[in-house]
Amino acid sequence: MSFGEYVTSRWDTISLAAAEHALAVAIAIALATVIGVGAGIIGHHSPRVREMSIAAAAAILTVPSLALLTLLIPLTGLGWKSTLLALTVYALLPIIRNTVTGLSGLDAATVEAGRGMGLTRARLLLKVQLPLAWPLILTGIRVSTQMVIGIAAIAAFVDGPGLGNQIFEGLSRLGSVNSLNATLAGTLGIVVIAVLFDLFFSAVRHLTTPRGLRVRP
Amino acid sequence: MFDRDTEGVRIELRALTKHYPGQPAPAVDNVTMDIPAGELVVFVGPSGCGKTTTMKMINRLVEPTSGEIRIGGQDVLSLDPDELRRHIGYAIQQVGLFPHLTVAQNIGLVPKLLGWPQAKIDDRVEELLALVSLEPSTFRGRYPRQLSGGQQQRIGVARALAADPPVMLMDEPFGATDPITREHLQNEFVRLQRQLHKTIIFVTHDFEEAIKLGDRIAVLREGSHIAQYDTPAAILDAPADDYVAGFIGQDATLKRLALMRVADVPVTDTIPDPALPQVSADTTLREALDLMLAHGTDRCGTPTGVLSYAELCAVVGPRPEEAMTGDR
Numbered sequence: 001m002s003f004g005e006y007v008t009s010r011w012d013t014i015s016l017a018a019a020e021h022a023l024a025v026a027i028a029i030a031l032a033t034v035i036g037v038g039a040g041i042i043g044h045h046s047p048r049v050r051e052m053s054i055a056a057a058a059a060i061l062t063v064p065s066l067a068l069l070t071l072l073i074p075l076t077g078l079g080w081k082s083t084l085l086a087l088t089v090y091a092l093l094p095i096i097r098n099t100v101t102g103l104s105g106l107d108a109a110t111v112e113a114g115r116g117m118g119l120t121r122a123r124l125l126l127k128v129q130l131p132l133a134w135p136l137i138l139t140g141i142r143v144s145t146q147m148v149i150g151i152a153a154i155a156a157f158v159d160g161p162g163l164g165n166q167i168f169e170g171l172s173r174l175g176s177v178n179s180l181n182a183t184l185a186g187t188l189g190i191v192v193i194a195v196l197f198d199l200f201f202s203a204v205r206h207l208t209t210p211r212g213l214r215v216r217p
Numbered sequence: 218m219f220d221r222d223t224e225g226v227r228i229e230l231r232a233l234t235k236h237y238p239g240q241p242a243p244a245v246d247n248v249t250m251d252i253p254a255g256e257l258v259v260f261v262g263p264s265g266c267g268k269t270t271t272m273k274m275i276n277r278l279v280e281p282t283s284g285e286i287r288i289g290g291q292d293v294l295s296l297d298p299d300e301l302r303r304h305i306g307y308a309i310q311q312v313g314l315f316p317h318l319t320v321a322q323n324i325g326l327v328p329k330l331l332g333w334p335q336a337k338i339d340d341r342v343e344e345l346l347a348l349v350s351l352e353p354s355t356f357r358g359r360y361p362r363q364l365s366g367g368q369q370q371r372i373g374v375a376r377a378l379a380a381d382p383p384v385m386l387m388d389e390p391f392g393a394t395d396p397i398t399r400e401h402l403q404n405e406f407v408r409l410q411r412q413l414h415k416t417i418i419f420v421t422h423d424f425e426e427a428i429k430l431g432d433r434i435a436v437l438r439e440g441s442h443i444a445q446y447d448t449p450a451a452i453l454d455a456p457a458d459d460y461v462a463g464f465i466g467q468d469a470t471l472k473r474l475a476l477m478r479v480a481d482v483p484v485t486d487t488i489p490d491p492a493l494p495q496v497s498a499d500t501t502l503r504e505a506l507d508l509m510l511a512h513g514t515d516r517c518g519t520p521t522g523v524l525s526y527a528e529l530c531a532v533v534g535p536r537p538e539e540a541m542t543g544d545r
Binding site: 115212215 | 276278299300301302303304307309310311312313314315316317318319326327330360361362363373376386
């Protein structure tokens with residue numbers, strides 16, 4: 001069976017796996033964005049929180065994904081829960097880092113002027129600091145997404161969703177009929193998802209970057 | 218918020234002190250000072266003397282360690298800091314415009330916070346842009362990155378004036394521009410203040426700027442101690458000590474000449490001489506002297522007659538108190 005025929009004949013399975021893969025990544029990134037930007041905002045004001053959260057997120061990244069997923073089985077079991085938890089914590093570091101860098105890299109005069117004009121801290125954060133730091137935060141989210149799309153393939157190991165199932169299936173039956181096709185379908189599917197997410201973020205970046213930051217003098 | 222709303226109100230500092238933890242000496246040490254309503258007072262002193270810290274305590278960007286601040290009789294330390302700041306104009310050297318907002322949104326921000334209706338904000342933006350000599354239709358929709366340094370500083374001043382605050386704090390607001398633009402901004406600002414009569418505290422390390430703008434100058438030394446607090450003419454005429462004299466520099470007389478205008482000097486020779494270099498009534502005596510030197514003559518034509526070098530010298534000479542009464 002050629003690769004084309006394989007994909008056509010297994011289209012239902014592959015497209016469902018791809019959709020689940022993308023969904024798992026999207027949910028994990030959404031969670032990581034909320035947690036990471038929150039930690040970044042707190043970390044911007046408190047050096048201790050900043051150092052601790054970045055150190056923790058960096059430490060998590062050094063744990064091999066296979067090991068982390070295995071360690072999670074006793075806690076969150078097989079399947080979606082462990083997958084989402086693992087992907088979320090892996091995605092944290094670039095988001096926290098870029099939030100902190102984005103906020104602390106703002107022109108100090110802009111913040112001082114805002115305080116001097118009587119903006120409350122909350123309003124200053126929402127109306128000035130976050131919009132100005134947003135392009136950098138979004139870059140962090142984008143990096144995390146690309147990273148996590150690859151890691152999500154490993155989730156199949158704990159019976160998680162996604163295209164990893166195709167890859168593992170192929171690898172486990174190496175040499176038999178369609179094993180190469182299955183691995184290839186999973187891998188190419190992940191590449192396609194990565195490209196689509198990147199296109200999505202580039203559109204988001206274009207639509208959400210304040211116009212004043214895009215204009216040329 | 219303060220007893221009068223848009224014209225200047227009096228500011229009183231009483232035993233104001235800021236001692237940062239871990240520092241051997243207070244940054245601002247026991248400063249007591251009255252700033253009369255509607256006057257522009259310049260804090261001048263070397264870097265690190267505490268002048269900016271003193272200023273920032275007035276809008277509580279720096280919280281005083283001890284002491285009292287009253288604006289228009291109100292105890293500032295008992296007010297909500299954010300609410301207080303909305304009623305005090307604030308302009309700084311780095312300007313700090315919000316790059317993601319248009320010029321109109323930057324200027325309209327405080328009025329918006331104060332709950333003005335949008336139509337009133339729009340009118341105010343127009344008015345302020347015109348006031349700082351920027352064409353409203355051209356600049357309203359621009360972003361800060363599309364402006365030159367001088368234009369940004371003007372918008373900074375316009376933004377500080379937006380809610381028509383009775384008090385303005387300005388920390389070297391023209392510092393980041395080239396000398397020509399700065400001179401131009403200073404002149405415009407003098408013109409503005411004549412119309413507006415705000416109470417302004419203006420911080421600079423440039424004594425020339427202090428003389429040019431200030432109704433009064435407070436020369437500060439380490440710890441924001443007041444070395445001398447008086448009108449520019451009085452400080453130039455009689456510096457309190459060597460520290461103040463050092464600040465004035467070697468050319469005190471020339472600086473005094475720059476404070477006076479041709480119209481302030483009564484001329485004895487009232488027959489106009491068109492052959493001489495001509496000055497207007499508004500020309501400063503320093504410029505008149507410069508003109509005489511440039512033309513190698515000791516006289517120049519004024520609208521009322523002929524000003525001689527001797528008359529010019531007499532003004533800054535033995536009886537200064539008489540000449541100093543000229544209206545600045």
